Amino acid sequence: MKKTKKNKKKPFVKIESIQLTYELIQKEIKYITRYAQKGVSKFITLGNVLLFFSTLDGDAWLLDIEDRLALQLVDQGEISPYQVKDAKDAFSIEWKAQYEIMDNNFAVIDKNGKVRMFFDYPLEEIQNRINEAARLSKFQIGKR
Numbered sequence: 001m002k003k004t005k006k007n008k009k010k011p012f013v014k015i016e017s018i019q020l021t022y023e024l025i026q027k028e029i030k031y032i033t034r035y036a037q038k039g040v041s042k043f044i045t046l047g048n049v050l051l052f053f054s055t056l057d058g059d060a061w062l063l064d065i066e067d068r069l070a071l072q073l074v075d076q077g078e079i080s081p082y083q084v085k086d087a088k089d090a091f092s093i094e095w096k097a098q099y100e101i102m103d104n105n106f107a108v109i110d111k112n113g114k115v116r117m118f119f120d121y122p123l124e125e126i127q128n129r130i131n132e133a134a135r136l137s138k139f140q141i142g143k144r
Contacts, residue, residue: 020046022086025093028052029062029073029084036060036074041122048133055121063099065133070099070108101127 028044029052035042036054044052054060058077063070071093072080083094097108106118106126 020049020091022084022091025050025084025091029082032060032062033074033079037077039077041125043125043129045129045133051126051129051133053122053126053129055118057120059118059121061099062093063130064093064095065130068098068100069093069095070097071095072097072108 024046028046028050032042032044032052032054036058039056039058040054041056042052042054046052049065051063051065052060052073053063054074058074059072060074061070061072062082071082073082074080082096085092085094097110100107100109101123104123106121106123108116108118110116
């Protein structure tokens with residue numbers, strides 16, 4: 001009987017490079033919008049920068065994880081007005097608010113200081129995604 005060596009593989013760590021582009025942002029907005037309008041909770045994280053999520057209530061959001069900025073994309077199934085602009089060498093997002101998780105609720109503070117609270121959001125998953133993104137500092141995010 002022939003002895004074979006067991007191949008002891010080292011754990012594989014994958015470091016991804018994500019090129020954030022206007023087209024990618026628009027693609028993910030359309031994707032998360034469809035889920036929100038169907039009332040499906042879904043999460044998409046792009047590197048350690050952006051988090052898209054939809055809720056059972058038909059809402060969808062785009063969050064800037066690093067700067068705690070928020071943009072509501074869908075409100076109870078209805079698409080909210082938003083602007084993502086494409087330029088030759090970059091893109092820009094017109095953020096309308098900042099977000100916080102406070103008192104077990106998702107809070108959004110608009111530019112005028114008005115606070116809106118959302119009570120039935122999947123806070124544990126949102127916080128897990130934010131924490132995970134913070135740990136993934138090895139991601140290389142480039143803006144074209």
